[in-house]
Amino acid sequence: MIDVGREGRPYLRIGHRGAATLAPENTLDSFRAAIDVGVDMIEFDVLDLKGGPLVLAHSDNLDEVSHGAASGRVRSKSLEALRELAPNLPTFDEALAFFVDEAPEIGLHVDLKLNTRFDELGAALRRHGLEERTVISGFHAPSLRAVARAAPHARLGITYPEDRLSISRKPYLWPIVSLGLSGMRASVGLRLPRIARRVGATAVMLEHRLVTESSVAKCHAAGLPVLTWTVDEPEDLKRVVSAGVDGVITNDPRIFVATLTA
Template sequence: MIDLSRPPGRPLVVGHRGAAAIAPENTIEGFRAAAALGVDVIEFDVLPLPAGPIVVAHSLSEVAPALPTFAEALTWFADEATHVGLHVDFKGSERIDEAAALLIEHDVDDRTVLSSVSPDVLRAAGRVSSRVQLALTYPDDRLGISKRPFMRPLVPVALEALRVTLPLRLPALLRRAEAGALMLQHRVVSRAAVARSHALGVPVLAWTVDDPADVERMIDAGVDGVITNDPRILLATLAP
């Protein structure tokens, strides 16, 4: 099982959708760019379509012929990126058994963390492979409510409320999902939440962090990994 705990001296560097700031997101080209920069883990979105292959895409509106299938992406990791961890962000609730079986088939399940906002998805994946690390993504905004114009003024208030209450809610959230790792939107990260998670033996990764000041804040909070669109910013911040 992949170890997501913080390495000595620095957090893990995770490329978001490959390296979305410098190469097309959720593509093999983007994965290569991230690997070339020296990231520890590459995150990408996996979408189960109603029919046909499971694809690498964030949403139905972004499915395109240029995007790889999940199997093609796993083949690349198995053949060309044996030193890089995989972060599979599963978008949906169907076909999770099939997706987990593909990880086993390509022999990458032991270096994969599979994240979802759905406890049901995580539990189902865990039943297929005990070698896949399961991570709960928080908070859940599958309906895109925070992006609606009339809701935007309320988003900072809501996130602050979630940040304050999260340390108390963590044990129940993790227990329900049977998760061994936690993916937190960076604005709900606090030292208290990270400390509570670590006390439970659960590493914390923060998403999606592109501003150097936010990178410093995440490092100070003690997160185990930082997910970023531009790994160059994080690597420059970490450089001695």
């Protein structure tokens, strides 16, 4: 099973949707950009198409998947129609083949954007021999329990807190969100281990503003490595690493070299 703890390294360097700052997110080009900068693991999102394959997409919002070329919904379109708008859109199978053929040493962090077809997801991981190199994360408890049955050799991570509306990508809402997170910070170290136990998770994916030495220590005491998202500012990187996190997820993996060797 992939090691998401700190043994042998200070922390895991994880590219968010590949390297979303350097290339279009959730594409193989973005994966290659992340690997060129030296990541240990790549995080990417998996969405289901109605009547089509599993694909890499963060949401059902066509604007995101087409990188601004079109608006509308993703799930209802065929793969062929989507690729007219987003030619570089990979299927889940194509992404897995990439990790076998081009990135045999890189870990996979699959973030669920679906609540069905988990048997298909698990079967694909086994078919490519990648189940034990994979961490699967989400916030929906029934989905995580289903994933545990479908891919028992993959590691499960609980994402906290839920960001269903992608608020983390809307800077104008950050001041309001920060106030809410401040109120959660004191209790997160006690709450997270209980949530993880309920869903069978063995790692936690914690929003970086909730990372403190205390919250990380309480998760570690419960045997839970902490991966934190999404860290793009140098001061935030220094803070979460000092707090003892086991992995850092970033849109721009260049931050690791630029900040921690400065």
